[in-house]
Amino acid sequence: MHVLVLLIQILVLFAVVMLHVAYATYFERKIIGHMQVRMGPMRVGWHGLLQPIADGIKSFFKEDVVPEQADRPIFLAAPVICLVAMLTSLAVLPFAPGWVLADINIGLIFILAMSSLSSYGVILAGWASNSKYTFLGGLRSMAQVISYEIAMGLSLVGVMMLSGTLNLSEIVQAQGTSFTGMYVFPQIIAFFVFCVAMLAETNRVPFDLPEAETELVSGYATEYSGMRYAMFFMAEYIGMMVMSAIGTICFLGGWNGPFTVPGVPFFWFVLKIYVFLFVFIWIRATLPRYRYDQLMELGWKLLIPLALANIALTGIVKAVIG
Amino acid sequence: MTKPMHTTLEVPVAAGDEESYSLRMGPQHPATHGVLRVDLELDGETILDCTPRVGYLHRGFDKLAEHRTYAQGLILTDRLDYVGAMANNVGYCVAVEKLLGIDVPLRAKYIRTMVSEMSRICGHLLWLATHALDIGAMTVFLYCFREREVLLELFEELCGARLTFSYPRIGGVRQDVTHSFIRRLTEFANTFPGWIEDYETLIDTNRIWLKRTRGVGVISGEDALDLGITGPSLRGSGIKYDVRKARPYDAYSLVDFEVPVGRDGDIYARYRCRMEEMRQSARIILQCIDQLPPGPIVGDDAPDLVMPLHGHPKKEADASRWGTGLIRLLQDRSLFPRGEVYVSVEAPKGELGFYFISDGSGRPYRMHIRSPSFIHIGALPFMTRGAMIADLIAIIGTLDVVLGECDR
Amino acid sequence: MFVKYKPKRNLLETILHTEILQGMALTLRRLFSRPITRQYPDEEIPVALGFRGQHALVRDPETGGSLCVACMRCATVCPSRCIHIRYHEDDGKRVVDSYDIEALRCVYCGYCEEVCPVNALVLTEIFEYAAYSRQPFHFDRDGLLANWDRFCRERNISPQEYVNPFWRPRGLPENRLPAGKRLQVPEDWTMEGQVVGSRYREALPNDGTR
Numbered sequence: 001m002h003v004l005v006l007l008i009q010i011l012v013l014f015a016v017v018m019l020h021v022a023y024a025t026y027f028e029r030k031i032i033g034h035m036q037v038r039m040g041p042m043r044v045g046w047h048g049l050l051q052p053i054a055d056g057i058k059s060f061f062k063e064d065v066v067p068e069q070a071d072r073p074i075f076l077a078a079p080v081i082c083l084v085a086m087l088t089s090l091a092v093l094p095f096a097p098g099w100v101l102a103d104i105n106i107g108l109i110f111i112l113a114m115s116s117l118s119s120y121g122v123i124l125a126g127w128a129s130n131s132k133y134t135f136l137g138g139l140r141s142m143a144q145v146i147s148y149e150i151a152m153g154l155s156l157v158g159v160m161m162l163s164g165t166l167n168l169s170e171i172v173q174a175q176g177t178s179f180t181g182m183y184v185f186p187q188i189i190a191f192f193v194f195c196v197a198m199l200a201e202t203n204r205v206p207f208d209l210p211e212a213e214t215e216l217v218s219g220y221a222t223e224y225s226g227m228r229y230a231m232f233f234m235a236e237y238i239g240m241m242v243m244s245a246i247g248t249i250c251f252l253g254g255w256n257g258p259f260t261v262p263g264v265p266f267f268w269f270v271l272k273i274y275v276f277l278f279v280f281i282w283i284r285a286t287l288p289r290y291r292y293d294q295l296m297e298l299g300w301k302l303l304i305p306l307a308l309a310n311i312a313l314t315g316i317v318k319a320v321i322g
Numbered sequence: 323m324t325k326p327m328h329t330t331l332e333v334p335v336a337a338g339d340e341e342s343y344s345l346r347m348g349p350q351h352p353a354t355h356g357v358l359r360v361d362l363e364l365d366g367e368t369i370l371d372c373t374p375r376v377g378y379l380h381r382g383f384d385k386l387a388e389h390r391t392y393a394q395g396l397i398l399t400d401r402l403d404y405v406g407a408m409a410n411n412v413g414y415c416v417a418v419e420k421l422l423g424i425d426v427p428l429r430a431k432y433i434r435t436m437v438s439e440m441s442r443i444c445g446h447l448l449w450l451a452t453h454a455l456d457i458g459a460m461t462v463f464l465y466c467f468r469e470r471e472v473l474l475e476l477f478e479e480l481c482g483a484r485l486t487f488s489y490p491r492i493g494g495v496r497q498d499v500t501h502s503f504i505r506r507l508t509e510f511a512n513t514f515p516g517w518i519e520d521y522e523t524l525i526d527t528n529r530i531w532l533k534r535t536r537g538v539g540v541i542s543g544e545d546a547l548d549l550g551i552t553g554p555s556l557r558g559s560g561i562k563y564d565v566r567k568a569r570p571y572d573a574y575s576l577v578d579f580e581v582p583v584g585r586d587g588d589i590y591a592r593y594r595c596r597m598e599e600m601r602q603s604a605r606i607i608l609q610c611i612d613q614l615p616p617g618p619i620v621g622d623d624a625p626d627l628v629m630p631l632h633g634h635p636k637k638e639a640d641a642s643r644w645g646t647g648l649i650r651l652l653q654d655r656s657l658f659p660r661g662e663v664y665v666s667v668e669a670p671k672g673e674l675g676f677y678f679i680s681d682g683s684g685r686p687y688r689m690h691i692r693s694p695s696f697i698h699i700g701a702l703p704f705m706t707r708g709a710m711i712a713d714l715i716a717i718i719g720t721l722d723v724v725l726g727e728c729d730r
Numbered sequence: 731m732f733v734k735y736k737p738k739r740n741l742l743e744t745i746l747h748t749e750i751l752q753g754m755a756l757t758l759r760r761l762f763s764r765p766i767t768r769q770y771p772d773e774e775i776p777v778a779l780g781f782r783g784q785h786a787l788v789r790d791p792e793t794g795g796s797l798c799v800a801c802m803r804c805a806t807v808c809p810s811r812c813i814h815i816r817y818h819e820d821d822g823k824r825v826v827d828s829y830d831i832e833a834l835r836c837v838y839c840g841y842c843e844e845v846c847p848v849n850a851l852v853l854t855e856i857f858e859y860a861a862y863s864r865q866p867f868h869f870d871r872d873g874l875l876a877n878w879d880r881f882c883r884e885r886n887i888s889p890q891e892y893v894n895p896f897w898r899p900r901g902l903p904e905n906r907l908p909a910g911k912r913l914q915v916p917e918d919w920t921m922e923g924q925v926v927g928s929r930y931r932e933a934l935p936n937d938g939t940r
Binding site for chain 2: 035036037038132136205206208212213214216217285286287288289291292293294316
C-alpha cells in the first residue's frame with residue numbers, strides 16, 4: 001500500500017514538473033521576447049499558450065537520427081542519463097513541511113551528486129556523437145562542471161555549518177520562520193558564489209559554453225534530433241528548477257514566508273523558485289558569453305577562494321559567538 | 323546485421339603538444355556570417371593555423387558587368403554588400419561618372435551623401451547586431467534590428483526597395499526626396515544617438531563584453547596597413563584614413579564630421595570606432611538635410627538608362643519623340659572615352675573601389691571591385707593565430723565581413 | 731579624433747556589478763514596453779507608394795488591352811534580360827504579339843517602368859505572390875494585365891489617377907521627360923515643390939507651405 005501511494009506521488013510530481021518544464025520554455029521565450037521588444041510565440045493558441053505542447057508533439061514525432069559513425073549505445077543512452085539524473089534529484093526536495101518523497105539525511109550531497117551525474121550525460125553525448133563540435137562541447141562541459149561543482153559545494157558548506165545538517169527539510173527548519181533568519185544574510189558571500197556557480201552548473205548564459213550556439217553550432221547536442229534533443233532541454237530546465245530549489249532551501253528559507261497561505265503550503269517555495277527562474281531568463285536576455293579560459297579563471301581564481309574564505313569566516317564567527 | 327553495433331571512436335585528440343587536429347568551420351556555421359569556411363588547425367581550443375576559404379557565394383560580378391551597359395551594371399552592386407547597398411551604388415556611380423566625365427548636380431550629391439550615411443548606419447547596425455550575437459549578447463541583436471527597420475522603411479519610401487535599392491543613377495539619383503521622407507529622416511537622425519545609448523548600456527562597460535573584446539584580435543597599425551585593411555577596422559588601430567576625408571566625393575567635403583580613431587587595435591577599439599561613426603553619420607545626415615540645395619537631381623549631360631551596349635549606337639529615328647535630355651548619350655558617341663579609372667568610396671565595411679577599363683564601347687572592358695570584405699578575410703589568419711575558437715568568432719565579427727561582397 | 735572610453739569601474743562598482751545591473755534594468759524596462767512586432771498576415775503591412783513588387787501591364791481603359799507600343803526600351807534596358815517581346819509591323823505601326831516577363835529572373839530594379847515612354851508597364855506594390863512551381867512566375871500579357879486588375883482591386887486604386895513614382899520620377903523637370911510621362915503629380919514631386927534645406931528656405935519666396 002505504501003509503495004502504491006509513493007508511486008502515485010512520484011507520478012504526480014513527475015507530471016507537475018514536466019508541465020513546469022514545458023511552460024518554462026514558453027515563459028522563457030515570452031519574457032525574452034518582450035525584453036527584446038518582440039512578442040515571442042503568438043500563433044499556437046491564445047498568445048501561443050499551446051506552443052510548448054505543439055513543440056512536445058513535434059519533437060516526439062520527429063525522426064531520431066543517429067549518425068552513422070556514432071557510438072550507438074552511448075549515443076542513445078546519453079540524454080536518458082541526463083534526464084534521469086535530474087529527475088531523481090527531485091525526490092529529496094521538500095516542497096512544504098512533510099511534502100518530500102525521500103526525506104534522507106544526505107539530501108544536499110545527493111543533489112550535488114545527481115547534478116554531477118547528469119553532466120556525464122552531456123560528456124557522453126559529446127563523445128559518442130563522434131563530431132568535433134560535440135566533442136568540444138563535451139570537453140567544455142566536463143571542465144566546467146568539475147570547476148563549478150567545487151565552488152558550489154564549498155559555498156554550501158557555510159550553510160551546512162550554520163544548520164548542522166545535510167537534510168534539506170532540517171536546513172529549512174533551522175532558518176526559522178522569520179525574515180532575518182534566512183541564511184542569505186549571514187551567508188551573503190556564499191549566496192553570491194552559489195548564484196554564479198548555479199548558472200554555470202546549469203549551462204546557462206553567461207556560462208552556456210558547452211552549447212555555445214555561435215561557436216559550436218549546438219555543442220554537445222549538435223547531432224541529436226527529435227525526442228532525444230528535447231530530453232537534453234528537459235534536463236536543462238529541470239536542472240534550473242532543482243538549482244533554484246536548492247537556492248531557495250539553503251538561502252531563502254524554503255517554504256517559509258511572511259504569512260502562511262491556507263491550503264497551499266508550498267506557495268512560498270514555488271514562488272521563490274519562480275523568481276529564481278525569472279532571474280535565470282532575465283540574465284540570459286542581458287549578458288554576453290564568457291570565453292572558455294575566462295570561465296575557468298573565474299571559477300578557480302575568484303569563486304573557489306571566495307567560498308573558502310567564507311567557510312573560514314563562518315567558522316571563526318561561529319566559534320566566537322557560539 | 324551488416325553494420326557493427328559498436329564503431330570505433332575516431333574523434334581526433336591532440337596527444338601531448340605535438341599533435342593537432344583540424345576543424346572545418348562553415349560554410350554552414352551559425353557564426354560565419356553567411357558562407358565563409360574556415361579550416362582550423364587546433365590544439366585543444368587554441369588555434370594553431372587558420373585558413374579562410376571563400377567563394378561559396380561567387381556570382382562573377384566582375385565578369386557579368388562586361389556584358390552589361392554602365393546603367394545595367396549598377397544593379398550588380400546592390401548585391402555586393404547587401405546590408406548597406408546604397409554605399410556600393412553610390413561608389414559605382416561615382417566611378418562611372420568619373421570615367422564618362424559627367425557632372426552631378428549639387429542636390430544629387432547631397433542626397434547621395436545622405437543615403438550613403440543611412441546605409442552606413444544600416445551596415446553598422448547589422449554589424450553590431452551580429453557581432454554582439456556572436457559574443458552571446460542576444461538582446462542587442464533585436465534592438466539593432468528595431469532601428470534598422472526604421473531605416474529600411476525610409477529607403478522603401480524613397481526608392482521602393484528595402485534591400486536592393488538601385489537608387490543612384492549615373493549623373494544623379496533616380497528619385498527626389500519627399501517632404502515626408504525628410505521629416506521622418508530628421509526624426510530618426512535626432513533620436514538615433516539616444517538609441518545607441520541602449521546598446522551601450524547593455525555591452526559598453528559590461529565586464530564580460532570587456533573581457534571578450536579588450537586585448538583580443540589585436541593588430542597594429544602597420545600590420546593593418548600591410549594587410550590592406552581599411553575602414554573602421556583600420557581606424558581602430560590608430561591610422562586615420564578615411565576616403566571621405568582623404569579623397570572626398572559627393573558632398574563630403576561640404577559637411578562637417580569627425581573620423582573616430584581608436585588606439586589599441588583590439589576588438590573593443592574597433593567597436594568604439596563604429597559606435598562613434600554611427601553618431602557621426604547621424605550628424606552628417608542632419609547637415610545634409612539642413613543644407614539640401616534646390617535644383618535638379620540629374621545632371622544635364624546624364625545619360626539615359628537605355629544605353630548602347632556595343633558602343634555603336636544606331637541612329638534612333640524617333641529619339642525626338644521621347645524628348646532630348648535624357649538620351650544625349652545615344653547621339654554623342656564620344657561620351658564613352660577609352661581609358662582606365664579607379665575610384666574608391668568609404669563603404670560601411672571599408673574602402674570599396676571600382677576599377678574600370680573602357681575600350682570606348684558602351685560596356686566596361688573590365689570591371690574590378692576592390693571589396694573590403696575580401697581583403698579583411700585575408701587578415702584573419704594573422705589575427706587569429708594563438709587565439710581560441712571563441713575569439714575567432716569575435717574576430718570574424720569585428721572584421722565585419724559580408725560574404726556577398728567578398729565572393730562577388 | 732580618438733574615441734573615448736568610459737572610465738574604468740572602481741572596486742565598489744566591481745563588487746556591486748553596477749554595469750550588469752544597469753543592463754538588467756534596461757531589459758526589465760523593455761519587458762514592459764510595447765513590442766514593435768507586426769503580426770504580418772493578421773496585420774496589414776503598409777507598403778510605400780512606388781514599392782517595386784509584382785509586375786503588371788496597365789490595362790488601357792479604352793481598348794481593354796495593354797498600352798504597350800513595342801518600342802522595346804524595357805527589353806533593352808532590363809539588366810537581367812527577363813522581358814521578352816514579340817511584335818510585327820502593321821501599316822508602320824507595331825503590334826505586340828506577345829509580352830512575357832520571367833519574374834524569377836527579374837531583379838526588381840524598376841528600370842523598365844522608368845524608361846517606358848507610355849507608362850504601360852509598372853511594378854506594383856503587391857509583394858505577396860508565392861507559388862509552388864515556377865510556371866506561375868512566367869507572366870504573359872494576359873497574366874500581366876490580370877496583375878494590374880488585381881492591384882487595382884486589392885489596393886483600391888483608381889486606374890485613371892494612379893501615378894507610379896517611376897513613371898514620372900520625382901524631381902525631374904518636365905522638359906526632360908517624353909510627352910507620355912508628363913503626368914499630373916503631387917506638388918512635392920515637381921521641381922517647384924521640392925523640399926530644400928533650411929539654409930535655402932529663407933531665400934525662396936513664399937515658403938509658408940514648406
